Amino acid sequence: MFFMNLPVILVAFSAIHAAYGAFTPKRRATCAGGQTVNNEACCAWFPVLEDIVPNMFDTECGDDAHGALRLSFHDAVGFSPTHGGGGADGSIIVFQDTELAFPANAGLDDPINTEIPFIKAHNVTPGDFIQFAAAVSLTLCPGAPRVGFMMGRPMPLAPSPGPDGLVPEPFDNVDVILERMADAGGFSPTDVVALLASHSVAGADTVDPTIPGTPFDSTPSVFDTQIFIEVQLRGTQFPGSQPGQGEVMSGVMGELRLQSDHLFARDSATNCAWQSFAGNLPRTQNAFASAFNRMSIIGHNPADLIDCSDVIPAALPLPADAAPHLPAGQTMEDIEQACATAAFPTFAALPGPATSIPAIPQS
Ligand code: HEM
Numbered sequence: 001m002f003f004m005n006l007p008v009i010l011v012a013f014s015a016i017h018a019a020y021g022a023f024t025p026k027r028r029a030t031c032a033g034g035q036t037v038n039n040e041a042c043c044a045w046f047p048v049l050e051d052i053v054p055n056m057f058d059t060e061c062g063d064d065a066h067g068a069l070r071l072s073f074h075d076a077v078g079f080s081p082t083h084g085g086g087g088a089d090g091s092i093i094v095f096q097d098t099e100l101a102f103p104a105n106a107g108l109d110d111p112i113n114t115e116i117p118f119i120k121a122h123n124v125t126p127g128d129f130i131q132f133a134a135a136v137s138l139t140l141c142p143g144a145p146r147v148g149f150m151m152g153r154p155m156p157l158a159p160s161p162g163p164d165g166l167v168p169e170p171f172d173n174v175d176v177i178l179e180r181m182a183d184a185g186g187f188s189p190t191d192v193v194a195l196l197a198s199h200s201v202a203g204a205d206t207v208d209p210t211i212p213g214t215p216f217d218s219t220p221s222v223f224d225t226q227i228f229i230e231v232q233l234r235g236t237q238f239p240g241s242q243p244g245q246g247e248v249m250s251g252v253m254g255e256l257r258l259q260s261d262h263l264f265a266r267d268s269a270t271n272c273a274w275q276s277f278a279g280n281l282p283r284t285q286n287a288f289a290s291a292f293n294r295m296s297i298i299g300h301n302p303a304d305l306i307d308c309s310d311v312i313p314a315a316l317p318l319p320a321d322a323a324p325h326l327p328a329g330q331t332m333e334d335i336e337q338a339c340a341t342a343a344f345p346t347f348a349a350l351p352g353p354a355t356s357i358p359a360i361p362q363s
Contacts, residue, residue: 062361071115072295075091075127083163086160089153103169134296144288148312149312173267174270194277214360216231230250232274236251278324278345281324328354
């Protein structure tokens with residue numbers, strides 16, 4: 001009886017097996033350094049990791065880590081189903097003569113020049129390296145989630161660069177940015193706000209070129225939710241002698257506020273999502289990682305890529321004393337309530353008099 005039904009059982013089992021890929025036995029491989037991965041092609045990335053952490057990033061969440069993260073966005077978002085561009089394909093490096101001339105890419109010559117020798121030394125594609133470096137940069141920023149990494153992006157082919165105008169500018173309004181992000185990668189308004197958590201580990205070099213490295217929040221070397229709190233403060237001053245294009249007054253001395261971040265915190269399409277991340281790090285981490293993973297494969301069919309997420313090191317937690325707060329000298333009265341359906345969460349101010357946030361040391 002059992003043998004008579006065996007073919008039926010086998011057919012049924014293979015159907016279930018095919019439908020639930022998770023049950024498929026993994027092709028585990030042990031790399032030369034003893035690490036275990038799901039696909040042996042991923043082993044090639046451990047030497048890259050061991051090189052770039054000390055030698056490209058100085059093992060810190062500083063200027064080079066910030067630049068690598070921004071570069072991953074500018075390469076990936078250069079994609080439109082109707083206007084062209086190859087997405088996360090490394091075209092920003094391979095066709096830098098074209099893409100660095102786009103005004104939105106100002107300043108990216110720095111991370112590109114930093115990354116090129118490592119790309120050459122490890123003989124990987126620029127598209128893969130840009131997204132790998134960004135995923136690794138986050139592991140150096142305490143509080144950031146561990147994001148994934150897919151390998152297999154081929155070299156971009158001409159005419160890969162899309163037209164100018166695909167990368168959002170800080171002087172674009174919220175509608176324009178949301179439309180662009182939906183077109184580039186199907187991102188929802190909440191996805192876009194979540195991606196802006198990246199501005200927690202960030203600053204501006206070119207918005208006001210007289211003050212390079214001016215941070216967007218008071219804690220640019222940790223991935224926390226201070227960006228969502230501090231951009232909601234009433235703007236009172238510019239960090240430089242005069243505002244740059246796409247800059248508005250910030251609420252904290254030494255901090256630079258992008259007009260786009262300011263508007264995202266206040267526009268009715270995004271203000272409640274913005275507020276929902278203030279003080280809620282787990283929510284921010286989850287939403288950011290989900291959107292970032294989708295961003296890093298724009299322009300590719302995931303079936304053509306290999307999941308090498310197991311090469312990405314564990315995330316670093318935020319220090320236990322890094323609670324969300326108002327900057328010293330501020331009160332909840334300084335918060336500009338924008339979301340109509342819920343109150344902004346309450347935070348206490350750091351003790352002491354108001355201080356100025358120092359610039360991010362430039363590499
Ligand atoms: C969607 C609208 C966005 C706009 C308008 C925008 C705009 C800007 C601008 C103007 C700067 C300053 C550049 C400079 O002067 O050096 C900047 C920095 C930065 N951005 Fe964005 N950004 C956006 C989204 C993103 C996303 C999605 C990411 C990554 C996931 C990102 C990551 C960064 C990082 C890490 C920096 C700091 C770079 C550094 O310190 O060297 N941004 N952004």
